[in-house]
Amino acid sequence: MSLSNAESLSAAYAAGFWEAAERGVLAIQHCETCGEDQLYPRRRCVTCGAADLTYRPVSGLGSLYSFSTVLANAPSDFIDEMPYTLAIVELDEGPRLLTRIDSDDPAALRCDMPVQCVFRERDGATLPYFVPAAGTDGGPA
Numbered sequence: 001m002s003l004s005n006a007e008s009l010s011a012a013y014a015a016g017f018w019e020a021a022e023r024g025v026l027a028i029q030h031c032e033t034c035g036e037d038q039l040y041p042r043r044r045c046v047t048c049g050a051a052d053l054t055y056r057p058v059s060g061l062g063s064l065y066s067f068s069t070v071l072a073n074a075p076s077d078f079i080d081e082m083p084y085t086l087a088i089v090e091l092d093e094g095p096r097l098l099t100r101i102d103s104d105d106p107a108a109l110r111c112d113m114p115v116q117c118v119f120r121e122r123d124g125a126t127l128p129y130f131v132p133a134a135g136t137d138g139g140p141a
Contacts, residue, residue, distance in 0.1 A: 014041035016055030021126045026117045027055040028095055039095035060117030061133070062091040069106045077123075089115055089130050100129045108132070 017040075020027035028039040033050035044051050067087035073079055085101040087109075102118065103109055114133035119126050 011041070013043045013053070017041045018125070020055060020057065021119060021128060024119050024126075025057045026060045026091075026128055027057050028091070028093065029053045030056045037093060037095055039091070039097055058091055058093045060091075060128075062089045062097075062115055062117075062130070064101070064109060064111055064113045064115050064130075065090040065096055066111065067101060067109055069109075085109065087115075087130065097128070100127075102129050102131045 017027055028037050029041055030037050031045035031048060031050055032052040032054055034045060034048040036045060036047040038046055045053060065088040067085055069083050069085045071083045073082060078084060085103060085106050087099055087101045088096050089099055090096050114136050115130040116133045117128050118131055120129045
């Protein structure tokens with residue numbers, strides 16, 4: 001299945017996330033009832049169960065919580081992109097995001113290193129990727 005046909009791209013409760021991404025902005029859900037933030041988009045707040053969720057922009061800055069570089073893979077939509085690095089990024093605002101890391105040197109990646117969000121087009125969708133932050137080993141100068 002291509003990304004343009006994925007259900008998560010068209011779910012009404014995720015529209016705010018994808019609309020922000022189209023503008024080059026990373027946004028997370030915010031519960032107006034209890035004040036908690038969450039990411040990935042959901043129909044209800046995971047803390048209090050309320051449906052009163054809005055989206056708020058975040059800095060796009062975070063740290064590399066965990067990662068794995070895929071060197072071999074069964075046939076998939078991503079086989080032509082190997083090797084690639086999957087990661088969990090902890091945003092400065094708190095929530096964690098499963099994402100991709102773009103790095104010229106995956107061997108230079110380290111847990112807790114600063115990263116920043118960039119957006120990439122893939123199969124008609126604008127997706128958040130992360131790169132090592134400027135001035136860090138493995139990041140742009």
